[in-house]
Amino acid sequence: xxxxxxTYSKSFKAQVIQECSEPGASIADVVRETxxxxxxxxxxAKFMWY
Numbered sequence: 001x002x003x004x005x006x007t008y009s010k011s012f013k014a015q016v017i018q019e020c021s022e023p024g025a026s027i028a029d030v031v032r033e034t035x036x037x038x039x040x041x042x043x044x045a046k047f048m049w050y
Contacts, residue, residue: 008039013047020048 016039019030027041 006038008047016044017048020044 016030016034019025019033020027027044030044031039031041
């Protein structure tokens, strides 16, 4: 049985994009802050593109 994909709510994605858009913020900083969600830099970058 293949592993189940993680899903993120639209509100969580919007929050992450908002945090990345703030002046001086970096994706790496946001990853550290949201580490409880086990999210990667690549996943955040995908949020920003879609």
